[in-house]
Amino acid sequence: MPARRTYLDAGGRAPVTARTSQALQAGLTDGWADPARLTGESRQARALLDGARHAIAEVLRVHQDNVRFAHSVPLAAERLLRGMVAARRGRGRIVISAIERDALSDVAHYLAPGAVDVIPVDREGHVEPVAFAAALRQPDVAVAVIQHANHEIGTVQRLESLYGTAQGAGVPMLVDATASVGHIDAPEHWDALLADPSDWGAPHGLAVIALRPQTRWLQAWPDGDDDWAPGGVSVPIALAAAVALQERMENLDRETQRQHDLVARLRTGMERLEGVTVVGDPIERLPHLLTAAFMYLDGEPLVTRLDREGFSVGSGSACGKAAFQPSSVLAAMGALTHGNLRFGLHPGVADQDIERLLATMPRIIEAVRQQMQA
Amino acid sequence: MPARRTYLDAGGRAPVTARTSQALQAGLTDGWADPARLTGESRQARALLDGARHAIAEVLRVHQDNVRFAHSVPLAAERLLRGMVAARRGRGRIVISAIERDALSDVAHYLAPGAVDVIPVDREGHVEPVAFAAALRQPDVAVAVIQHANHEIGTVQRLESLYGTAQGAGVPMLVDATASVGHIDAPEHWDALLADPSDWGAPHGLAVIALRPQTRWLQAWPDGDDDWAPGGVSVPIALAAAVALQERMENLDRETQRQHDLVARLRTGMERLEGVTVVGDPIERLPHLLTAAFMYLDGEPLVTRLDREGFSVGSGSACGKAAFQPSSVLAAMGALTHGNLRFGLHPGVADQDIERLLATMPRIIEAVRQQMQA
Numbered sequence: 001m002p003a004r005r006t007y008l009d010a011g012g013r014a015p016v017t018a019r020t021s022q023a024l025q026a027g028l029t030d031g032w033a034d035p036a037r038l039t040g041e042s043r044q045a046r047a048l049l050d051g052a053r054h055a056i057a058e059v060l061r062v063h064q065d066n067v068r069f070a071h072s073v074p075l076a077a078e079r080l081l082r083g084m085v086a087a088r089r090g091r092g093r094i095v096i097s098a099i100e101r102d103a104l105s106d107v108a109h110y111l112a113p114g115a116v117d118v119i120p121v122d123r124e125g126h127v128e129p130v131a132f133a134a135a136l137r138q139p140d141v142a143v144a145v146i147q148h149a150n151h152e153i154g155t156v157q158r159l160e161s162l163y164g165t166a167q168g169a170g171v172p173m174l175v176d177a178t179a180s181v182g183h184i185d186a187p188e189h190w191d192a193l194l195a196d197p198s199d200w201g202a203p204h205g206l207a208v209i210a211l212r213p214q215t216r217w218l219q220a221w222p223d224g225d226d227d228w229a230p231g232g233v234s235v236p237i238a239l240a241a242a243v244a245l246q247e248r249m250e251n252l253d254r255e256t257q258r259q260h261d262l263v264a265r266l267r268t269g270m271e272r273l274e275g276v277t278v279v280g281d282p283i284e285r286l287p288h289l290l291t292a293a294f295m296y297l298d299g300e301p302l303v304t305r306l307d308r309e310g311f312s313v314g315s316g317s318a319c320g321k322a323a324f325q326p327s328s329v330l331a332a333m334g335a336l337t338h339g340n341l342r343f344g345l346h347p348g349v350a351d352q353d354i355e356r357l358l359a360t361m362p363r364i365i366e367a368v369r370q371q372m373q374a
Numbered sequence: 375m376p377a378r379r380t381y382l383d384a385g386g387r388a389p390v391t392a393r394t395s396q397a398l399q400a401g402l403t404d405g406w407a408d409p410a411r412l413t414g415e416s417r418q419a420r421a422l423l424d425g426a427r428h429a430i431a432e433v434l435r436v437h438q439d440n441v442r443f444a445h446s447v448p449l450a451a452e453r454l455l456r457g458m459v460a461a462r463r464g465r466g467r468i469v470i471s472a473i474e475r476d477a478l479s480d481v482a483h484y485l486a487p488g489a490v491d492v493i494p495v496d497r498e499g500h501v502e503p504v505a506f507a508a509a510l511r512q513p514d515v516a517v518a519v520i521q522h523a524n525h526e527i528g529t530v531q532r533l534e535s536l537y538g539t540a541q542g543a544g545v546p547m548l549v550d551a552t553a554s555v556g557h558i559d560a561p562e563h564w565d566a567l568l569a570d571p572s573d574w575g576a577p578h579g580l581a582v583i584a585l586r587p588q589t590r591w592l593q594a595w596p597d598g599d600d601d602w603a604p605g606g607v608s609v610p611i612a613l614a615a616a617v618a619l620q621e622r623m624e625n626l627d628r629e630t631q632r633q634h635d636l637v638a639r640l641r642t643g644m645e646r647l648e649g650v651t652v653v654g655d656p657i658e659r660l661p662h663l664l665t666a667a668f669m670y671l672d673g674e675p676l677v678t679r680l681d682r683e684g685f686s687v688g689s690g691s692a693c694g695k696a697a698f699q700p701s702s703v704l705a706a707m708g709a710l711t712h713g714n715l716r717f718g719l720h721p722g723v724a725d726q727d728i729e730r731l732l733a734t735m736p737r738i739i740e741a742v743r744q745q746m747q748a
Contacts, residue, residue, distance in 0.1 A: 013408045021402055028395055028577055034387045039686035071445035072605025203402055205579055205608035231446025234579035303412055312413035
């Protein structure tokens with residue numbers, strides 16, 4: 001790798017700060033024991049785990065008793081959605097937006113084969129409210145799944161209105177906040193919520209679930225173990241996740257504005273390039289994400305050449321699966337489904353990194369164009 | 375907590391050495407990125423993860439392609455057993471020993487309700503070979519589940535003979551080696567194997583699965599994600615797990631002998647105490663575990679008073695569930711099911727720790743006796 005690297009693939013993962021790394025180390029020193037046992041070492045681990053839960057609950061503006069940890073977002077999504085559907089005895093239909101992340105849409109289709117209603121979005125990625133309301137009028141809807149903000153294009157949903165519709169229909173709403181918590185204020189309108197610590201700079205290996213006290217959920221796992229994370233989660237990672245989130249929240253206003261401006265600059269610069277279109281809502285959006293579609297160019301050589309120049313960027317479907325599968329998010333928006341790049345900023349990205357990237361892009365595009373003609 | 379503490383609750387968890395802790399930190403520095411993506415940071419994370427898999431595979435004496443990671447032992451057990459049963463189309467019965475850990479017996483009963491055959495053990499904890507063979511003669515057996523060694527009493531099963539029986543019956547055998555790998559040589563006789571890094575001193579948050587190339591397994595999870603660990607495991611923990619195992623293996627012969635001798639000394643000392651019985655095979659056993667049953671005394675006050683004196687020991691069912699639930703392992707052996715302590719040694723435990731413990735026990739026992747009479 002070149003000596004100087006600029007990581008612009010934040011989203012789901014982000015570089016870990018020194019303070020978070022120290023928290024992981026402290027969590028290992030004092031929290032290596034099993035928090036479920038009864039001796040001094042275990043009490044200490046339990047206290048660290050409870051403290052982490054408390055700190056994260058504060059950011060989500062819920063009581064810590066309503067916050068649970070799981071091992072990963074897909075596992076949390078499966079556990080959460082399965083239990084919410086089970087609690088709605090007799091109702092088995094899942095209503096979900098067309099641009100949810102794979103972790104949620106895969107689980108929805110797995111749990112309710114043939115009974116998933118996919119709600120379209122408009123050109124900027126907002127869920128169509130009329131279609132959403134119509135779907136919820138069906139008598140057998142168990143759960144609605146709507147994201148707070150999109151992990152590729154950054155569009156923030158109008159949750160208050162959608163949640164009002166769900167409440168009016170008596171359908172619990174699961175809000176996927178895995179791309180937003182730590183970047184903008186946590187959402188308020190939900191019955192169940194998912195968040196992803198490694199998206200806000202924690203070491204990977206934890207997912208956060210929040211449930212309103214009145215949200216019903218039935219366990220579906222062999223009796224007796226931890227309902228959400230059989231075997232238990234890592235205490236050091238939970239502590240590091242809480243510290244990473246605190247660090248993000250302390251700087252939230254400043255960083256949100258700074259990254260928002262940088263992404264606006266990136267958007268302008270990208271749109272000036274020939275054959276490049278930027279997708280997603282330019283205003284109601286996450287501060288740190290931008291997706292650009294490249295006409296006539298494949299995503300893979302763009303990523304590879306940028307990587308060789310020291311820029312890490314994402315492409316295709318942003319999380320999991322084959323990295324260059326066409327993006328289902330862009331397809332749902334009627335945008336190009338090949339040749340797209342996702343840029344994800346984090347607090348370590350500076351103005352000059354974006355300027356360097358924009359200065360490099362024409363050369364990269366030209367090289368890929370020639371490569372594809374060869 | 376008193377300044378000087380002796381941790382004798384190793385088993386499932388163990389204190390983390392400085393070298394392992396440094397490996398975790400190095401893994402975070404170089405392996406924080408998503409190993410499934412395509413830029414330089416991700417390639418580096420992937421290389422660390424592959425290296426960890428390779429190192430662990432060597433100890434298990436299998437090719438690294440046959441080793442998988444999952445997030446925890448219960449999740450790995452569920453995934454493994456479900457997929458093995460699914461691959462045996464039409465056969466749904468699970469044969470399991472009476473002293474398997476909860477993670478396996480709970481999953482077995484969950485997956486095959488009413489179709490689990492529990493094979494008894496003798497007074498020293500060995501699976502009854504005649505009952506095992508009889509159970510396997512049934513036409514609908516999908517899988518046999520047998521542990522390498524017991525997590526409470528330490529008894530090592532006679533796997534070669536049991537595996538011969540399973541092979542003769544054409545039934546694949548899952549061997550739970552979560553209490554043995556890192557303490558004695560890895561078992562040789564199995565079709566699928568489970569191991570637990572946090573048992574050998576890794577940070578908690580990883581489980582290891584090994585499958586023979588010919589072992590059949592069918593995926594049962596929403597399409598497309600990592601089959602074994604949806605969302606992916608922690609690269610730093612995987613690296614730390616490999617380093618912790620290497621450290622254990624480098625010292626295996628010496629430590630096995632040393633701990634074996636210390637446990638023999640502990641056994642003799644315990645058996646001299648009035649009303650105390652030590653359970654499990656005194657010879658064919660793990661080097662580091664000992665369980666003692668206390669007549670007329672409850673486990674909880676024993677654990678609590680020892681904890682106050684600076685000794686961490688386990689009681690009741692050794693893993694998960696309510697800590698003072700009667701031990702199903704001891705019940706299966708026809709031993710006392712209340713008032714038992716499990717001692718688990720690790721490389722940090724010295725001769726004088728055991729002598730101090732033995733010197734303290736009479737006072738503890740007398741105090742608990744008086745407390746219970748009051």
